[in-house]
Amino acid sequence: MKNKDFANLWSENLMANYALPSITLVKGKGSIVFDADGKKYIDMLGGIATNILGHSHPxxxxxxxxxxxxxxxxxxxxxxxxxxxxxxxxxxxxxxxxxxxxxxxxxxxxxxxxxxxxxxxxxxxxxxxxxxxxxxxxxxxxxxxxxxxxxxxxxxxxxxxxxxxxxxxxxxxxxxxxxxxxxxxxxxxxxxxxxxxxxxxxxxxxxxxxxxxxxxxxxxxxxxxxxxxxxxxxxxxxxxxxxxxxxxxxxxxxxxxxxxxxxxxxxxxxxxxxxxxxxxxxxxxxxxxxxxxxxxNKTLPKCKVDFKYLASKISSISGVSEVRGAGLLIGIVLVRKISSDVSSALQAKGFLVNAANPNTIRIAPALNISRKELEQFAKAFKEVMSHVG
Ligand SMILES: Cc1ncc(COP(=O)(O)O)c(C=O)c1O
The missing domain is CATH 3.40.640.10 (Type I PLP-dependent aspartate aminotransferase-like (Major domain))
Known part of the structure; x- marks a missing residue:
């Protein structure tokens, strides 16, 4: 079954209290998740600040x-x-x-x-x-x-x-x-x-x-x-x-x-x-x-360093007005009210984030997310902003 099939089944069987999810996640390891179409994502939202060690941590x-x-x-x-x-x-x-x-x-x-x-x-x-x-x-x-x-x-x-x-x-x-x-x-x-x-x-x-x-x-x-x-x-x-x-x-x-x-x-x-x-x-x-x-694993100090790293990479991107928060709870504030377009473009590129309000992208990934994954996210964010922002 594909994302589309799951979306149909969702709307036929679940209440409409949430917006209809466009993708169905079926498996994950660490900060990587896969949807029902086999597409791979870096999970920058962690079940909204919930999967602190990512998925399927040993x-x-x-x-x-x-x-x-x-x-x-x-x-x-x-x-x-x-x-x-x-x-x-x-x-x-x-x-x-x-x-x-x-x-x-x-x-x-x-x-x-x-x-x-x-x-x-x-x-x-x-x-x-x-x-x-x-x-x-x-x-x-x-x-x-x-x-x-x-x-x-x-x-x-x-x-x-x-x-x-x-x-x-x-x-x-x-x-x-x-x-x-x-x-x-x-x-x-x-x-x-x-x-x-x-x-x-x-x-x-x-x-x-x-x-x-x-x-x-x-x-x-x-x-x-x-x-x-x-x-x-x-x-x-x-x-x-x-x-x-x-x-x-x-x-x-x-x-x-x-x-x-x-x-x-x-x-x-x-x-x-x-x-x-x-x-x-x-x-x-x-x-x-x-x-x-x-x-x-001394993860708390790591999260503070991760914040500094992401803030330094993202705050200078054109169209970003502020990077705020602490540790790995981060709001990327955009100059324009385009957060849902930015979120969709990131999803298409393989990154899951949340448009918390019209001009803020929220990320809350696993606390053990790697530097390489953060680097990939910062790069993708820059690319998306050069098109959407
Ligand atoms: C600060 C805060 N309090 C309470 C809640 C409610 O938690 P739950 O959805 O587990 O009931 C949330 C959920 O997002 C939250 O962010």
């Missing part, structure tokens, strides 16, 4: 194979070693021994969990940012600051106030002694890889501390090494109250975590929250293997 494959042959699932009436080991790793990575972890499957779910956790403070009000993306379930959609995604599903949670991302004055005005939580992405991913101004996170931290509101860092997209740091906020030096991670955490398998820091880790009591598949033995096996590989 460390992940072996860990998953070993685990599924041994024990595939346990209910949350029982413990199992992998969930404990992964929670230990995440607690260590936060640098706060008091931290505690709740596992789920997706970013939306752990942001939902954060809303529930914040209710345990006895408060209900939430401050979130315009343009942000926190998920599409009713609670997480209430946090998402994009009217187009929300409008058809009103009424949402009434207690959420959106303020412009990066505007500390407006945020400070909105945060008060009734605020349960403030949620922010350290870099806004879906909006087009938007980096906040210097000191923004520090000032949000100070305002939350002043009024006793929880500061929730949504590291669903920036987390697990994506920005060259484990969660994406560390450059600011702040200590959040809650961190949510998903996407890269399962190295391609569905896994998410809410990590509550300090005394906030004690807010949930038995019966307050749960998830059948959260912290499943197989998904946690994949995650442990991937995180250990990243640590053993």
């Amino acid at each position: 460390a992940v494959v072996n860990a998953v194979n070993r685990q599924i042959k041994t024990l595939s699932h346990v209910s949350n009436f029982y413990s199992h070693p992998n969930a404990i080991e992964l929670a230990q790793i995440l607690v260590r990575l936060t640098g706060d021994k008091q931290s505690r972890v709740f596992f789920a499957q997706s970013g939306a779910e752990v942001n939902e969990a954060a809303i529930k956790l914040s209710r345990k403070t006895g408060r209900t009000r939430i401050v979130a940012m315009t343009g942000s993306f926190h998920g599409r379930t009713m609670g997480s959609l209430s946090l998402t600051g994009q009217i187009a995604k929300r409008i058809a599903f009103q009424p949402l949670l009434k207690s959420v106030k959106h303020v412009p991302f990066g505007d500390i004055k407006k945020a400070k005005k909105a945060i008060n002694s009734k605020t349960a939580m403030v949620i922010v992405e350290p870099i806004m991913g879906e909006a087009g890889v938007i980096v906040p101004p210097d000191n923004y996170l520090q000032e949000l931290r100070a305002a939350c501390t002043k009024y006793g509101a929880l500061l929730v860092i949504d590291a669903v997209q920036t987390g697990i090494g994506r920005t060259g740091q484990w969660f994406g906020y560390e450059y600011s030096g702040i200590k959040p109250d809650v961190i949510t991670v998903a996407k890269g955490l399962g190295a391609g398998l569905p896994l998410a975590a809410m990590i509550a820091v300090g005394k906030n880790s004690q807010l949930f009591e038995p019966g307050d929250h749960g998830s059948t598949f959260g912290g499943n033995p197989v998904t946690t096996a994949a995650s442990i293997a991937a995180i250990k590989w990243i640590e053993n």
Whole structure:
């Protein structure tokens, strides 16, 4: 079967909530993927910041194979070693021994969990940012600051106030002694890889501390090494109250975590929250293997170097106004609103990217992508811009 056949079958059998995919990916190894027509691509998007070690990485494959042959699932009436080991790793990575972890499957779910956790403070009000993306379930959609995604599903949670991302004055005005939580992405991913101004996170931290509101860092997209740091906020030096991670955490398998820091880790009591598949033995096996590989191979500093390399190669290309982001979460800002044409031209040349907004191309490849593959991408980008840009 070819891409066309799959597209027909897709539209005959799946809901139309996504744009109809033009290609069907059938296999991959590292950062290389193949579609149903046999065309080869360099995957510069990594399942949108999810395949942190690319496709079919031996460390992940072996860990998953070993685990599924041994024990595939346990209910949350029982413990199992992998969930404990992964929670230990995440607690260590936060640098706060008091931290505690709740596992789920997706970013939306752990942001939902954060809303529930914040209710345990006895408060209900939430401050979130315009343009942000926190998920599409009713609670997480209430946090998402994009009217187009929300409008058809009103009424949402009434207690959420959106303020412009990066505007500390407006945020400070909105945060008060009734605020349960403030949620922010350290870099806004879906909006087009938007980096906040210097000191923004520090000032949000100070305002939350002043009024006793929880500061929730949504590291669903920036987390697990994506920005060259484990969660994406560390450059600011702040200590959040809650961190949510998903996407890269399962190295391609569905896994998410809410990590509550300090005394906030004690807010949930038995019966307050749960998830059948959260912290499943197989998904946690994949995650442990991937995180250990990243640590053993010093991948975080590599991602920082990769950012500098790509920025130096791409920012000087005619038609590019800025290369922004951190590590391997990168927004290439174009002078003109032609990102979907550029994305299509790159796809035709064998590179998968995302047109995050009309003038921004987003890339979020595997953290272990090679220098040669990055070089090929930079060259192809230049060629595409000379035709399309
Ligand atoms: C910052 C952020 N939060 C939450 C989500 C929602 O994650 P999921 O699609 O796994 O529910 C996303 C997804 O793109 C995201 O980028």
